[in-house]
Structure formats: structure tokens, C-alpha cells
Amino acid sequence: MADLLPLVSFFINSSASIQLSPIQSELSLIWHAYCRDNYKISISSFVDQVSRINEITKGCFWKDLDSINSECALEYINIDKLVDLEEFLKVEDDNDPNRTNSLMDIDQTSPLPSYSAEDFFHMLNKPMNPPLNALEILITKPTARKELTISKMKVKWPKRQFAEVCRNNSHVHTLSNIFGNGGDQISKLRGKVSSTIYQCTLKNVHYLPIITNYTDISLGDCSYLDTCHRMKTCRYLHYYTLNASQCDDVKNDNLSKKFYLDCIANEYTLGDCLLEYKRAVLPPQWISCDVRQIPFSILGKFAVIISDPAWDIHMSLPYGTCKDVELLSLPMNELQDEGIILLWVTGRSIETGRKALTSWGYTISDEIIWVKLNQLRRTIVTGRTGHWLNHSKEHLLVGVKGGNLPWLNRLVDSSIVVSSTRETSRKPDEIYQIVERIVGKHARKLELFGRDHNIRPGWFTIGNQVSGVSIYEEEVRIKYEEYKKLTDRKKRL
Numbered sequence: 001m002a003d004l005l006p007l008v009s010f011f012i013n014s015s016a017s018i019q020l021s022p023i024q025s026e027l028s029l030i031w032h033a034y035c036r037d038n039y040k041i042s043i044s045s046f047v048d049q050v051s052r053i054n055e056i057t058k059g060c061f062w063k064d065l066d067s068i069n070s071e072c073a074l075e076y077i078n079i080d081k082l083v084d085l086e087e088f089l090k091v092e093d094d095n096d097p098n099r100t101n102s103l104m105d106i107d108q109t110s111p112l113p114s115y116s117a118e119d120f121f122h123m124l125n126k127p128m129n130p131p132l133n134a135l136e137i138l139i140t141k142p143t144a145r146k147e148l149t150i151s152k153m154k155v156k157w158p159k160r161q162f163a164e165v166c167r168n169n170s171h172v173h174t175l176s177n178i179f180g181n182g183g184d185q186i187s188k189l190r191g192k193v194s195s196t197i198y199q200c201t202l203k204n205v206h207y208l209p210i211i212t213n214y215t216d217i218s219l220g221d222c223s224y225l226d227t228c229h230r231m232k233t234c235r236y237l238h239y240y241t242l243n244a245s246q247c248d249d250v251k252n253d254n255l256s257k258k259f260y261l262d263c264i265a266n267e268y269t270l271g272d273c274l275l276e277y278k279r280a281v282l283p284p285q286w287i288s289c290d291v292r293q294i295p296f297s298i299l300g301k302f303a304v305i306i307s308d309p310a311w312d313i314h315m316s317l318p319y320g321t322c323k324d325v326e327l328l329s330l331p332m333n334e335l336q337d338e339g340i341i342l343l344w345v346t347g348r349s350i351e352t353g354r355k356a357l358t359s360w361g362y363t364i365s366d367e368i369i370w371v372k373l374n375q376l377r378r379t380i381v382t383g384r385t386g387h388w389l390n391h392s393k394e395h396l397l398v399g400v401k402g403g404n405l406p407w408l409n410r411l412v413d414s415s416i417v418v419s420s421t422r423e424t425s426r427k428p429d430e431i432y433q434i435v436e437r438i439v440g441k442h443a444r445k446l447e448l449f450g451r452d453h454n455i456r457p458g459w460f461t462i463g464n465q466v467s468g469v470s471i472y473e474e475e476v477r478i479k480y481e482e483y484k485k486l487t488d489r490k491k492r493l
């Protein structure tokens with residue numbers, strides 16, 4: 001019986017390849033593959049062994065087959081049954097001192113299994129319905145392109161080093177004395193502090209309290225921290241962040257890393273569009289305009305749209321808001337035939353956002369969550385947002401249009417971004433990187449309701465809070481100039 005072990009193991013290990021082309025489950029070809037793996041055996045005894053395995057396992061290859069010959073092909077491979085048999089045969093093999101006896105010859109008084117493999121399978125009482133292995137393997141296996149894309153993304157995008165926060169108070173004290181209220185470089189520390197502290201500043205982040213004449217330490221941290229508008233007179237505590245990335249040594253290291261990454265990024269992979277590697281990313285483009293007024297047909301179509309509308313949340317905000325109806329009535333179909341849209345939503349506007357995406361013809365596929373951190377890398381609990389709980393996160397709805405789009409890269413990023421807050425309503429840059437990984441760096445990308453800080457290469461930004469106009473794509477520029485002429489003429493009339 002143990003003579004079946006190599007063949008059983010072979011079927012387990014090669015089940016995927018022998019079911020696919022060119023073998024396609026044909027016994028004679030499986031025999032060739034088996035012999036190639038150094039198991040020399042005649043075709044007739046091979047067929048005999050296969051038949052015995054099928055019999056013992058009560059159908060791991062065929063459900064009911066009258067006679068098996070070398071012309072046959074396997075119906076399926078039931079791995080579970082084969083694994084059980086392998087386990088059984090291994091035990092038998094290990095317990096066998098001569099390794100020649102078959103199960104049938106085992107002495108009943110020995111401590112060896114006293115039942116046959118057939119009994120063993122009967123006891124296991126496995127359900128008999130065979131899974132359609134080949135089909136299952138095909139369906140669940142990620143395509144080579146998908147696997148390649150994911151591993152390329154991992155190589156191309158630099159992993160940002162995470163620097164721990166130094167909790168050593170004496171470090172903070174010493175550094176505070178040297179830096180006063182900020183604005184110096186770590187490289188200048190050499191010789192001024194002990195090498196322990198110097199090494200620590202290269203590796204870790206230090207938060208140095210900024211003490212001014214107004215500061216009242218007993219009040220604790222300013223709840224606005226890095227977004228505090230009156231830092232010079234605020235009585236709460238603020239911090240200066242001493243970060244290793246300010247160090248020249250680290251900067252140089254990053255430069256060489258960038259060069260290395262550029263090299264990899266320019267390495268052409270067969271099957272990819274060569275232009276992707278040769279073409280430069282378009283310079284940033286923007287139009288200062290009222291998103292509700294400008295004809296979208298000027299802009300052309302985009303692969304991705306990010307929109308951060310100033311939702312009318314019945315609060316006084318330092319900027320104008322947008323009525324739900326106005327947002328819903330935007331002719332978004334003029335901007336996108338297929339692709340993805342990302343819509344920032346807050347509190348009550350989540351529902352409106354969902355409604356908007358659906359009415360524009362998108363399927364809501366995901367929801368990205370931005371967990372907001374303050375300067376000290378703590379989640380924000382200020383008591384200034386939310387009704388029952390403090391709001392420490394923001395939501396970004398992701399909608400897809402055009403069905404199962406083959407040009408989108410899937411499963412590269414996760415749906416959580418943990419990143420610090422900056423100016424009011426400014427969103428984390430990580431989102432742009434996620435988007436670029438999904439649609440590729442050359443896809444046309446649009447940001448609606450953008451601001452100056454949103455302007456970036458490869459992106460088109462429109463909104464009434466960007467300054468001026470800069471259009472690089474000629475077609476868009478001509479259309480925009482025509483539109484401008486027309487509106488100016490109308491104004492004059």
C-alpha cells in the first residue's frame with residue numbers, strides 16, 4: 001500500500017498543473033510528467049496505481065468509472081481525499097520497520113493501524129460531491145498581470161520610514177535648550193549633545209515644547225495644535241517637531257533612493273505600454289472658476305475624479321458652501337464615461353453623497369477612511385466636532401462607473417489612511433498616491449472644488465478657490481478661450 005505514497009503526493013503537489021493545459025488531466029500525459037519527476041514506472045502499473053487510489057478514496061478522480069486505461073482522463077482531483085490518504089500512508093510508512101510490507105500483511109497484534117485504508121476512508125465519511133478543482137483554481141487564482149502590478153507598485157513606491165516618538169524627557173529637555181523655539185537642523189547638533197542623543201535624533205521624532213511669554217503650561221496642549229491660527233499669543237502648549245528627515249545625511253540617502261526608484265520605474269516590462277515609461281507626467285493644470293457654472297465639456301473626459309465639495313452642513317464655515325441640489329445637478333456624465341470617482345463626505349452628507357454617486361451612474365465600491373492624527377500623532381479628540389462622539393475620521397466614498405474595468409489596478413492599497421491634519425479641510429496627500437496607483441500616473445485626473453494646495457503634476461484642478469488659470473493641454477485651452485470670449489461678450493451686452 002505504501003508504494004502508492006509517491007504517486008499520491010505527486011497528485012497533491014501537481015494537481016493544478018496537471019489539470020491545466022497542456023496535460024489537461026490526460027492519464028498518459030500525467031504518467032509522462034510523473035516519470036519526469038524521477039519516478040520510473042511502467043504505464044500499466046501507473047494506471048493500476050491510479051485506479052487503486054481512486055478505489056480506496058471512493059472516487060478522488062472519477063465518481064463512477066467502469067474501467068480505467070491509459071486513454072482515460074481524470075474527471076477532477078479531490079485534494080481533500082488525497083491529503084487524507086497521504087496522511088494515512090505516511091503513518092503506515094513510518095510504522096513499517098521493513099518498509100516492504102503492505103497494509104494487508106500487517107500483524108494484528110502490532111501497534112500499527114488495524115484497519116485498512118478503505119475502512120479509514122469509510123470512517124472519515126467524507127462527503128462525496130467532488131469539487132470542480134480546475135475551475136476553482138482558475139477562478140480564484142489572481143492573474144499574472146494582477147500579481148505583477150501589485151509587486152511592481154510595492155517596488156516603485158518608496159515605503160515611508162516610520163520614526164518612533166522619543167519618550168525620553170531628558171532628551172526633550174536638552175534639545176529644547178539648544179533649539180529654543182525651533183528652526184534648526186539636526187546636523188548642527190553634532191558635538192553639542194551626547195552621541196546617544198544625536199543618534200536618537202537621527203532615528204526618532206522629538207516634540208519640543210514651544211514656550212513663549214504667553215504660554216501657560218498648566219493649560220496643556222492646544223487642541224488645535226498645528227492648525228492653531230494665533231500661535232504667537234495662544235496660551236496653550238504647542239510643539240516644535242524635530243524630525244530626522246531634516247537631517248542632511250538622511251536627505252542625501254533619500255536622494256539616492258529616489259534615483260534607484262526612478263531606475264526601477266523606467267524599467268520596461270513586456271506587455272506594458274512603452275509610452276508609460278517614456279512619457280513625462282503632464283504639468284499641473286488649473287482653472288479658477290465656479291464649478292457649478294463652467295461647462296464640463298471644455299475639460300474632456302477623466303479616468304478619475306476627486307471631489308471635495310464644501311457641504312452645506314448648517315454650520316458657519318470659513319468658506320462658501322454648496323447646496324445638495326446644486327451638487328446633485330452637476331452634469332458629471334460629461335466628465336467621465338468610465339473610471340472612478342472619490343467623493344469626500346462628512347456626517348450628514350454621507351447619505352447625500354451616496355445618493356449623488358448613484359444618481360450620477362456610479363456603483364459605490366468602497367469607502368476610504370482617513371483617521372486624523374494631530375501633530376503629536378494622537379487621534380484627535382477635541383470636543384469640537386461631532387454630537388455624541390468626537391469625530392476623529394473622515395470618509396471618502398469611492399464610486400466606479402463602466403463595470404469591471406480591466407485598466408484599473410486592484411487590491412494594491414487598503415481602505416484606511418492614517419495621517420496628520422493640516423490646514424482646515426485640507427486632505428492627506430496619501431489619497432493622490434492611492435489614486436495614482438489605481439489608475440496609473442498618466443491617466444487624466446480631475447479635482448473638483450480644489451484649492452491651491454491641491455494643484456499637482458498630472459492633475460487638473462478646478463474650483464473657485466484656486467488662483468488664476470493654467471492650461472497645458474491645447475484642446476482644453478482652445479475650448480476654454482472660446483468659452484471665455486463668449487462669457488466676456490455676454491457680460492459686455
Ligand SMILES: [Zn+2]
Pocket residue numbers: 166167168171172197200201204206
Ligand atoms: Zn530621544
Ligand SMILES: [Zn+2]
Pocket residue numbers: 222223224225228229230231234235236238
Ligand atoms: Zn494654540
